[in-house]
Amino acid sequence: MRYLIVLIPALLLPFVLTDFWLAQVLTRSLILGIIALSLSFLATYLGVVSFAQASLAGVAGYAIAYFGPNTVGIGVPLPFIVKLPLALLLAMIAGALIGFVARRSRGIYAIMITLAIGVAFFYFTRQNYVLFNGFTGFSGVLPPALGDRSWGDPRPLYYLSLGVAIICVAMVQGFVRSPLGLAVQAVRDAPGRLLALGIPTTFPIIAAFAFSGLIAGSGGILNAWFQERVSSFSVGFGPIIDILIISVIGGLRHPTGAFVGAIVYVILDIFAIDLIDRDRFNLLIGIVLLAIVVAAPNGLQQLAIDWVGALRKRAAKTPAN
Amino acid sequence: MTLFFVVTLNGLTLAALYFLAASGFSLIFGLMRTVNMAHGALLLLGGYIGWSVADATGLWALGVFAGGLGAAFAGALVQIGVLGWMQGDELRQTLASIAISIILADLMLWIWGGTTYQVRTPDWLSGGMRIEILGIGYAKVRLYLMAFALVVGVALWLFIQKTRIGAVIRAGVDDQDMLRALGYPINRIFVLVFAMGGMLAGMAGVIAGSALSIAPGTDLQFLLSSLVVVIVGGMGSVGGAALGALLIGLAEQYGLAYAPTYAAVVTFVIMVVVLAVRPQGLLGQAEA
Amino acid sequence: MPVSPVPKTTANALETQGIGKRFGGFWAVKDVTFSVRPGERRAILGPNGAGKTSLFNILTGDYAASSGSIRLFGEDVTKSSVPKRIKNGLRRTYQHAYLFDGLSVHDTLFLAVAGLRGGWRQILPVRKSDPRRIEAERLAEVCGIPEFLDRMVSDLSHGQRRQLEIGIALAEDPKVLLLDEPAAGLSPAERPQLSNLLLSLPTDVTVILIEHDMDIAFRTSESVTVLFNGQLMAEGTPDEVMANKDVHEIYVGGTHSE
Numbered sequence: 001m002r003y004l005i006v007l008i009p010a011l012l013l014p015f016v017l018t019d020f021w022l023a024q025v026l027t028r029s030l031i032l033g034i035i036a037l038s039l040s041f042l043a044t045y046l047g048v049v050s051f052a053q054a055s056l057a058g059v060a061g062y063a064i065a066y067f068g069p070n071t072v073g074i075g076v077p078l079p080f081i082v083k084l085p086l087a088l089l090l091a092m093i094a095g096a097l098i099g100f101v102a103r104r105s106r107g108i109y110a111i112m113i114t115l116a117i118g119v120a121f122f123y124f125t126r127q128n129y130v131l132f133n134g135f136t137g138f139s140g141v142l143p144p145a146l147g148d149r150s151w152g153d154p155r156p157l158y159y160l161s162l163g164v165a166i167i168c169v170a171m172v173q174g175f176v177r178s179p180l181g182l183a184v185q186a187v188r189d190a191p192g193r194l195l196a197l198g199i200p201t202t203f204p205i206i207a208a209f210a211f212s213g214l215i216a217g218s219g220g221i222l223n224a225w226f227q228e229r230v231s232s233f234s235v236g237f238g239p240i241i242d243i244l245i246i247s248v249i250g251g252l253r254h255p256t257g258a259f260v261g262a263i264v265y266v267i268l269d270i271f272a273i274d275l276i277d278r279d280r281f282n283l284l285i286g287i288v289l290l291a292i293v294v295a296a297p298n299g300l301q302q303l304a305i306d307w308v309g310a311l312r313k314r315a316a317k318t319p320a321n
Numbered sequence: 322m323t324l325f326f327v328v329t330l331n332g333l334t335l336a337a338l339y340f341l342a343a344s345g346f347s348l349i350f351g352l353m354r355t356v357n358m359a360h361g362a363l364l365l366l367g368g369y370i371g372w373s374v375a376d377a378t379g380l381w382a383l384g385v386f387a388g389g390l391g392a393a394f395a396g397a398l399v400q401i402g403v404l405g406w407m408q409g410d411e412l413r414q415t416l417a418s419i420a421i422s423i424i425l426a427d428l429m430l431w432i433w434g435g436t437t438y439q440v441r442t443p444d445w446l447s448g449g450m451r452i453e454i455l456g457i458g459y460a461k462v463r464l465y466l467m468a469f470a471l472v473v474g475v476a477l478w479l480f481i482q483k484t485r486i487g488a489v490i491r492a493g494v495d496d497q498d499m500l501r502a503l504g505y506p507i508n509r510i511f512v513l514v515f516a517m518g519g520m521l522a523g524m525a526g527v528i529a530g531s532a533l534s535i536a537p538g539t540d541l542q543f544l545l546s547s548l549v550v551v552i553v554g555g556m557g558s559v560g561g562a563a564l565g566a567l568l569i570g571l572a573e574q575y576g577l578a579y580a581p582t583y584a585a586v587v588t589f590v591i592m593v594v595v596l597a598v599r600p601q602g603l604l605g606q607a608e609a
Numbered sequence: 610m611p612v613s614p615v616p617k618t619t620a621n622a623l624e625t626q627g628i629g630k631r632f633g634g635f636w637a638v639k640d641v642t643f644s645v646r647p648g649e650r651r652a653i654l655g656p657n658g659a660g661k662t663s664l665f666n667i668l669t670g671d672y673a674a675s676s677g678s679i680r681l682f683g684e685d686v687t688k689s690s691v692p693k694r695i696k697n698g699l700r701r702t703y704q705h706a707y708l709f710d711g712l713s714v715h716d717t718l719f720l721a722v723a724g725l726r727g728g729w730r731q732i733l734p735v736r737k738s739d740p741r742r743i744e745a746e747r748l749a750e751v752c753g754i755p756e757f758l759d760r761m762v763s764d765l766s767h768g769q770r771r772q773l774e775i776g777i778a779l780a781e782d783p784k785v786l787l788l789d790e791p792a793a794g795l796s797p798a799e800r801p802q803l804s805n806l807l808l809s810l811p812t813d814v815t816v817i818l819i820e821h822d823m824d825i826a827f828r829t830s831e832s833v834t835v836l837f838n839g840q841l842m843a844e845g846t847p848d849e850v851m852a853n854k855d856v857h858e859i860y861v862g863g864t865h866s867e
Contacts, residue, residue: 049412049415101593101596101597102596104596104600105596105600107411107412108354108356108411108412108415109600111356111412111415112356112548112551112552113552113592113596115545115548116545116548116549116552116589116592117589119541119545120545120586120588120589120592123584124586124589127581127582127583127584128582129582130582174733174734175732175734177734177735178731178732178733178734178735179719179720179723179724179725179727179731179735180725180731180732181732181734182712182716182719182720183720183725185709185711185712185716186709186712186717186720188711189708189709189710189711189712190707190708190709190710192707193703193707193708193709194709194720195691196669196691196695196701196703197695197720197721197724197777198691198692198695198696198724199720199724199725200692200725203725204725207732211732237541241419241423244416244419248416252412279430279431280427280431282423282424282426282427282430283423283424283427283428283431285423286420286421286422286423286424286427287420287424289416289419289420289423290403290417290420290421290424293413293416293417293420294403294406294417297410297413
């Protein structure tokens with residue numbers, strides 16, 4: 001029931017909104033939200049804040065560009081049915097590798113290590129021309145055709161992103177109810193105790209990172225199609241921090257808050273030009289992030305829940321008085 | 322062979338800069354468990370202030386001093402104004418310091434623009450110097466940089482190992498709560514440590530602007546290098562920062578000279594190998 | 610091919626031969642030889658620092674023994690890893706209830722029952738009718754907290770956490786149960802409930818219990834081992850041990866009392 005309140009308007013919106021709103025606001029929010037979901041998932045259930053999620057999205061984005069049509073003449077074109085799972089698999093493998101490297105690190109140590117991995121990947125894409133085409137990356141990364149139109153047109157891409165977002169949220173909710181997902185949460189709470197049950201801790205950590213790679217990768221592929229390009233700018237410090245900011249705004253411990261955070265972020269991005277000088281967007285977003293961290297460390301979604309709770313309490317009290 | 326010597330010297334130059342940048346970062350992390358993500362921004366801020374002062378007065382040394390002082394002041398302000406309120410909540414501090422670094426970076430872009438600056442060095446630092454044993458010439462400013470890093474390293478080590486306040490900081494690294502219980506003004510010490518970390522960063526910024534150059538992005542470059550240096554060398558140890566800086570600086574330059582495509586990967590591989598063998602870093606204490 | 614000299618049926622559940630653990634120059638446990646029959650209820654007593662928990666840590670494999678050997682149902686497990694001993698039926702609880710605060714009681718017991726066996730299906734959500742979930746419900750019943758099945762572990766009281774600890778240890782057919790001060794920190798009102806729980810444990814399970822509460826220890830155990838300064842000091846029925854002069858000496862003698 002709760003989901004329908006969100007879902008029905010989401011399905012109807014394309015019929016009332018302009019293409020600009022649909023593509024630049026909603027679709028973009030969904031895509032950023034999916035990538036941020038992969039971070040919130042790790043933060044909530046594994047207790048690790050990973051700064052490498054934009055890189056995982058980038059791995060899948062680069063893969064879909066390398067194995068598909070692009071206009072830079074690099075790569076091996078593969079049929080859609082092969083390259084899609086391959087790109088997701090590569091993102092999962094990349095996630096598993098990061099999980100393996102960071103397996104013994106928690107808290108701020110994990111932040112430092114994943115950030116170092118993310119930025120190292122960024123520098124690597126800039127220097128490597130064989131796989132990543134260096135600084136400029138890939139352009140002309142088009143989604144497959146949809147009849148005589150393209151999946152990249154505003155409405156199809158919106159519905160595709162919405163569908164992927166729903167699948168990702170459902171996957172997260174399913175995963176955390178699975179034995180492996182429970183083990184991931186047990187690692188978060190008391191790794192030593194899990195070992196004492198005879199359950200290894202390394203495997204759940206790696207699995208959680210691989211799973212986050214699958215989600216981030218799904219977002220990364222959509223992002224490559226949305227932008228029709230993928231380059232070192234897609235995996236730089238900017239996107240790394242953007243994803244973090246989105247998760248923090250939505251609440252790091254609220255996976256679905258990622259979508260709330262994404263909408264707030266995108267709207268700020270678009271309307272900053274009216275609020276202040278376009279060039280000062282970073283100043284604005286920095287102040288917003290600081291304000292959230294100081295005033296609402298659990299994110300906007302938790303803030304809203306608290307407010308609604310307080311209002312209900314008051315509403316419940318009034319008649320009694 | 323000449324190439325090898327030059328590359329080695331370049332590596333040592335970079336290592337010296339990395340050490341100057343990372344030592345402040347490591348000090349703050351070691352005492353306070355705060356990952357100061359604004360460290361790179363403080364470094365760049367120091368660099369810009371140093372450039373402005375040196376440009377206006379023509380006095381390079383004054384520029385270094387002003388850059389260090391400006392960044393120290395900014396660092397103390399960050400601790401007093403924001404991070405001090407969240408002491409103990411490490412994740413929140415990290416996120417807040419990221420916000421501060423974004424804000425600072427944009428303010429600096431506003432004030433100093435997107436151009437690349439090089440701090441003009443005085444005559445005694447300019448030009449090259451012939452190193453007879455190696456049979457090559459090398460920029461004086463870079464040789465002095467290495468000497469300076471060495472001096473700072475030794476001074477920092479003496480300060481931490483041999484002085485009273487150093488002993489308090491060292492005890493703080495191991496046991497914050499005990500120190501607070503013993504009645505030490507730990508909050509004031511925290512501000513002092515932040516100011517010191519900022520000063521090291523600020524001076525490193527001016528010196529980076531003299532030996533190389535500074536521009537938007539320099540902040541990120543040095544933040545990353547500090548992270549890697551500290552991860553490799555070990556958290557909160559001066560010797561660890563020095564060893565980490567040496568390894569990463571040299572590896573980066575050798576990589577750039579002999580395997581340019583994979584230079585970024587070399588650093589990364591070193592980090593992964595160290596983490597696999599010693600998660601606490603080469604000279605770090607194991608996590609409690 | 611040498612045949613196992615002791616047939617499993619007649620072997621002791623647990624048997625140690627001169628085991629010890631040295632930390633630097635200090636022997637936390639020294640030359641301890643004792644054996645426990647299958648199904649026996651054994652209490653291990655001794656003042657603080659006597660080496661009781663260290664002994665448990667050696668038995669479970671958390672510490673590598675510095676000397677001696679350990680046999681579990683006749684099989685030498687001195688060099689075996691922790692998971693291997695768990696697989697052989699050895700379980701323990703911890704003195705400090707160290708649990709998964711972010712999971713529900715149901716999920717905690719489920720994890721204890723299910724582990725991570727069963728291949729790729731472990732990534733699928735668990736069905737309500739899953740036999741392992743039902744088994745988790747049964748364990749909650751056994752350890753006396755069925756009404757808290759859907760409660761988060763962080764919401765449990767101290768006593769309920771101790772009960773959950775025992776429930777976890779009972780998962781998956783344990784053969785030897787090591788309970789490390791299950792009554793520690795419990796209120797007087799909660800204690801009888803705990804001894805009833807201990808008395809209701811399946812009779813085929815061997816139980817070794819560290820306990821400071823003599824009342825609980827003597828009520829639930831048929832035999833007692835007393836450790837002192839890391840060494841075995843007395844062994845026998847509760848009555849024999851109560852009558853032992855050395856035991857009186859360490860508890861009442863003044864200098865060594867807690």
